[in-house]
Amino acid sequence: MRSVGIIGASGYTGGELLRLLINHPDAEVKIATSRENAGEPVYRLHPHLRKLTDIKFVEPDLEKVASECEFAFLALPHGSSAPVAKRLLEAGVRVIDLSADFRLKKEDYPKWYGWEHPFPDLLDRAVYGLPELHRDEIRGASLVANPGCIATASILSLAPCIRTGAVEKNRVVVDAKIGSSGAGASVSIASHHPEHSGLVRPYKPSMHRHTAEIEQELSRLGSGEVKVAMTPHAVDMVRGIMATGHSFLTREVTNQELWKIYREMYQKEPFVRIVKDQRGLHMLPDPKNVVGSNFCDVGFELDPHTNRMITFGAIDNLIKGAAGQAIQNFNIMIGVDERTGIDQAGVRPI
Amino acid sequence: MRSVGIIGASGYTGGELLRLLINHPDAEVKIATSRENAGEPVYRLHPHLRKLTDIKFVEPDLEKVASECEFAFLALPHGSSAPVAKRLLEAGVRVIDLSADFRLKKEDYPKWYGWEHPFPDLLDRAVYGLPELHRDEIRGASLVANPGCIATASILSLAPCIRTGAVEKNRVVVDAKIGSSGAGASVSIASHHPEHSGLVRPYKPSMHRHTAEIEQELSRLGSGEVKVAMTPHAVDMVRGIMATGHSFLTREVTNQELWKIYREMYQKEPFVRIVKDQRGLHMLPDPKNVVGSNFCDVGFELDPHTNRMITFGAIDNLIKGAAGQAIQNFNIMIGVDERTGIDQAGVRPI
């Protein structure tokens, strides 16, 4: 049983960490912080947890975290996470950071985030926490940078495509569709229900920050740099991300070849499912079919008309795109079955 | 480990039974029937179960069920279930029937369902499967009639109100709001997405069949018959039922008195939560907060202006209103902790 702390437990990601960790057989939540809600039972903000836990929010006190927790999950805003991670690491706490503060290389922060990274040395210790690509490094890591949600769906669905070596790498289009929970629990006019019902609203259509992660990880998979043309759209769902990839082929590719690569990469992966059926309503990935689970459903289709490979990656942004993946990383770090505590099926229909 | 069969596994309730039973430590699903989909893996219709089970739908063959299963869950249409239950019971299978075929007394079927019950003797053996009111009888039952979804939310929220003995029993209003999954997986114009988005459509505003169950169970709780004025409305959600009760007081009642009765009835109940807070957004029950779980959230408010007690009962219609409650009954029947396999928190926000 490992003692864990959740730093920033009042938001949606914090809520998911709580929901999953209170039933995790190898974790005990010692601390769940929320400055604004200190003293309140967690069910005040996470009413689905009523009668399931007695945990109360406490003020964030890093000394206390350091003294009581072996592991800390940081669910803090981008930019706020780095100094917290630093202090906890210095105290020997292993950190799983759900912000973007440790995902990129030093030189990428000014371009994509607009600031110099304050602790470049920590970046060298950080491991990009996508188990399907970095499992071995995660195992011994003291600092894991949990991937972004759009990035997770994009990388996992496109990785086999890039592995073929048969696509134009400088123009991989990712057209993403995202649910409202991705923007967090803080109110804004963009997430006001009358404004967010029945919409398809482009959001940061070029230069979205997750682009950097996607390019970083896809470029590692083959020879040469991958450039990603990513455009997200807010659509009317609460949870879920669909990353639709449009890649152009440089040589002929068959379905058989693609099946082979997808299988090689994902057949043994506990949380990636290849969805490419010949019949039924569910022939390709749809976030609706993974909501409530840690799965990433990936699929593909060849378009002979335009010499194109279309890829699909669907996740629950709060689970495989955040809290679930963080716990998957935690499981790897402590050496238990990767599925421990996160093996729920999705809840469907919903 | 008990061997179980799911008769009628292609619908939404069947899907929930599958989802919950494949992870149940004391159950092994031996048979999942679907005439139309025999031979197909269950993930063809229940795509969230992909990679989680190898079960395939099979033709309904009651001899096979009888020879392989100790327990059978019947998720069949009203009227079709009774003969199946009869055959399985004769073969010694313990039956949990999710249809309405065994919920009422013999004399109520003509009035509410329009037919004479074909096996009135079986009605005597049937136990109404609401654990909070019938736990002891369920334990030894061979035939459990799983309650209707609106009935579950209505009975559990109103039971303490009736127990006060302080309300006019002949005019208990239940104004219910129901999600689209309650009407099942078969298509109809009423559930066509363009027709079912953003609606508030009254459905069978008087003489709805669940009224009979509610009256039967509430009348057992106090002296004399309870008459229920129930009107359901379809609203835009997939899962969830909210039963709002409006009861008029015959004497003064205080919040303290009500709290006492609710606590007495439900404090030890694993799946009923009293929701009546003084602050926060979640001061009263809302189906949104139970979706994905087996909880029934109940709450109340006194209205001095009209001498009224308002009650609220919220459930996930496919779980506490169907599959989850069926497994709760199963757990009682086999003598394990009632929460086994159904202790998930809801998934929120969703």
Added chain:
Amino acid sequence: MRSVGIIGASGYTGGELLRLLINHPDAEVKIATSRENAGEPVYRLHPHLRKLTDIKFVEPDLEKVASECEFAFLALPHGSSAPVAKRLLEAGVRVIDLSADFRLKKEDYPKWYGWEHPFPDLLDRAVYGLPELHRDEIRGASLVANPGCIATASILSLAPCIRTGAVEKNRVVVDAKIGSSGAGASVSIASHHPEHSGLVRPYKPSMHRHTAEIEQELSRLGSGEVKVAMTPHAVDMVRGIMATGHSFLTREVTNQELWKIYREMYQKEPFVRIVKDQRGLHMLPDPKNVVGSNFCDVGFELDPHTNRMITFGAIDNLIKGAAGQAIQNFNIMIGVDERTGIDQAGVRPI
């Protein structure tokens, strides 16, 4: 052509007033105020009006309104409206106030709104702007108090029921379902999309302020005071209100008798439709069928089982529940056909 001003034009009601008035053949919008957005074209907040009008928001300047406008529509928060109305009335402007500031009698404000009314003399001049009940008084009024949205749906659907003289007047239940736009354009956690999707959340279940209006108007219709037991619920739609009434009969009533009363009251009303069909999907009112229009659909059903009359009233809260009804009042005040500028059919399906 009458010159009109919209005071408070940045909210949803303001947007509807703009949309409807820019095409009104007898109105010219001279002023549309918004302190926060002064100088911006109205399409910045109301993007559906782009290319349809050049109007820009201006600072609220009552002298300017008084000098340029014959009519003013006040779409201001409760409590802020009264002093504005006073100043404009003194300058001879005819005022249609969409807040609650002039809807009740002097003595009701402390009880329902918690404050003494600052201008009780103005209350005597104010006419409750429900044309179906107050058409003649509206005609010559200088100050019209536009009804609340839940009140409009409740009063219009229940008025014929009360007219029968056959219901228990002290226990008229109104169970209301409301869309998110009713809470306005200002953000709040209650209207945050992740919190407002798929919900059924009770809101102010007793002592809701609209109760006062409903009782005031229904009590005028028959002998003696009507008491209303009203409980609203937020449901997942943007526009729309459904007011479901549950009234208990004091004598036998037939469908024929009810039809007769509904027809007498509403047959000639341009914006009330009686919806009570024998077949089809749309046998009773549903807000979905009035969205985008100024209609109030009303219907009823008798429940012999509990001696109950069920009533239904459905409106678009921003049109018949606010801006459309305000323009209907304006049309009466200027003596043109009541349907002028607001005769659009609803937009369906949506």
Added chain:
Amino acid sequence: MRSVGIIGASGYTGGELLRLLINHPDAEVKIATSRENAGEPVYRLHPHLRKLTDIKFVEPDLEKVASECEFAFLALPHGSSAPVAKRLLEAGVRVIDLSADFRLKKEDYPKWYGWEHPFPDLLDRAVYGLPELHRDEIRGASLVANPGCIATASILSLAPCIRTGAVEKNRVVVDAKIGSSGAGASVSIASHHPEHSGLVRPYKPSMHRHTAEIEQELSRLGSGEVKVAMTPHAVDMVRGIMATGHSFLTREVTNQELWKIYREMYQKEPFVRIVKDQRGLHMLPDPKNVVGSNFCDVGFELDPHTNRMITFGAIDNLIKGAAGQAIQNFNIMIGVDERTGIDQAGVRPI
């Protein structure tokens, strides 16, 4: 006043034609056919039209149409429309066909629709009814082929992009998001509410039929053939289409140059709005902002990172994507102001 018939008036497009034409000052609906609903008032299926029209559905009788109508709007399934159009044209009726039966050239039907066109001579008479590109031809046409909904949004948003001559024409990606009403009023499991809520489901991800129209029209705009890589997704809205285009530049292009081209093409167009703002929530097109109107909102963004031009086109699929555009064509054919009867603003928020 022109006499018009609506052939196939029971579906959603038929409902929109009815809604718009009953208020059109230059049209009189003489006939609205529906085999299944003959004899019923149109409000039985289109409840928003209650009290607004006395029209009843009649059996489709082409002789009667020919004798009573100058114009016929055909809202029939693909393949059923062609023979009806032929008969009516022979009788001198001018036909606006909302199916795909006359949109393409003869040689394209086998490839995209799988059948030889039965009346290739009629194809020569047919004009593609996109006013912004074919206004002059429409004026005198006897047979107008109303464009597909995805095609309308795609062509209008991409036309200026193609006009630049600065994009790679053989790899224009269109990632479309469509609402449920696009699949029509007939029930199917794909549109079943529990299956269609909160989804992002790829639909016919390659070789979608609308591709043919888009390529045909875009190829007319510049030198050489355009190839379109189109993939639609069903998302959770009832009305609306968003066509997101991803095009790669062959030379440097500036925002100024693009503004110039968009303005040249659309500044005077009554139903195209360029949406590209610097601030506010509505900086780019969103179908939410056009629902209920005949507008197509178009916008663009340059992505220097991948040398990409992103385009956005948003419409209400039932109006600018079907009925509204058909009436726009009708207005051109009869020589009245193009906006007649279809100049409503969208209804927002909704």
